[in-house]
Amino acid sequence: MKKIILAAAAVLALSPAVRAAEVGPELMQVPWSFDGAFGKFDRLQLQRGLQVYREVCASCHSLNYVAFRNLSDLGYSEGQIKAIANEYEYPEIDDEGSDTTRKGKPSDYFPNPYPNEKFARASNNGALPPDLSLVTKSRHRDGPNYIYSLLLGYEDPPAGMEVLEGMSYNKFFSSGSFQIAMVKQIEPDKVTYADGTAATQEQIAQDITAFLHWAAEPKLEARHGAGLRVMLYTLIFTVLAYLLKKRIWARLDQK
């Protein structure tokens, strides 16, 4: 019985941070609110992250899988979502067949910063800024800690390393060359938070990363809840099975 409880505890303790690390410099570790079996998103943090995405990242990176109406997860009302959507413009053809634009609606998705890939590459020294919707899940090991580390991983290159034109040295960039075609994006006070939070670079990097993790896994809280219920059920069932076994054997022993 002890063994069973120990095994169950071990499963519960297995948070993403415990998973095996890969090669490369040790990533910075953030105690995310969404880590572990009981993890939940921090709504205000997600709202700050949205602000960072809109004010800093959206000029180069698309967020193709997030519609404005999904922002209700962040605690926004229908009216607020409508107002956010209204700030964007979308191409449309009018009744006469001419090109025009219309205001965004809650059912629209965040617009693409570039009309196509060629345009995006031409504006970024040949590199393509990836869509950020799934980036905390699609990138390697320990997604959120990787994104956080990458955003803050800019520093002077080691002596003797030549950094190519238009590239920046970043000790966490996973390509192996440590040279990335995105210049450092996050500086202290790069944004002025609507909720008054002090905008240190660590705060900004955490907020945008948490927001991107929500974008990649909006159902994380429901999944955690379901996982816990399954675990609890299994535990109770195991105890019942054990007691039943004891009872049956006790009766057999008496004979």
Ligand code: HEC
């Ligand atoms: C001026 C344009 C520009 C802005 C603004 C920008 N990026 Fe980038 N980003 C790029 C480019 C270009 C790349 C591709 C880099 C490469 O492949 O070398 C990139 C790559 C990335 C990657 C992928 C890294 C990897 O391991 O492949 C992430 C994550 C990322 N950006 C996050 C962000 C976030 C978060 C913001 C806002 C805080 C942001 N970017 C703002 C241009 C930009």
